[in-house]
Amino acid sequence: MSTxxxxxxxxxxxxxxxxxxxxELGAVEGITEIAVSAETGKxxxxxxxxxxxxxxxxxxxxxxxxxxxx
Numbered sequence: 001m002s003t004x005x006x007x008x009x010x011x012x013x014x015x016x017x018x019x020x021x022x023x024e025l026g027a028v029e030g031i032t033e034i035a036v037s038a039e040t041g042k043x044x045x046x047x048x049x050x051x052x053x054x055x056x057x058x059x060x061x062x063x064x065x066x067x068x069x070x
Contacts, residue, residue, distance in 0.1 A: 011065040012038035024059040
């Protein structure tokens with residue numbers, strides 16, 4: 001059973017920003033889908049197993065942005 005979790009990401013301004021976030025989150029085990037929008041600052045991940053918020057926040061930080069769970 002898949003679960004979705006939403007975060008708000010600040011600092012993104014374009015498609016390259018979205019791609020950077022996708023690439024970093026792609027390394028987080030268990031995430032099956034990533035939807036991110038620079039326009040809205042919304043990040044939605046779909047995962048099959050529990051994923052710690054800190055893992056998502058750290059990956060977004062590695063991409064150069066700040067995420068908080070919404």
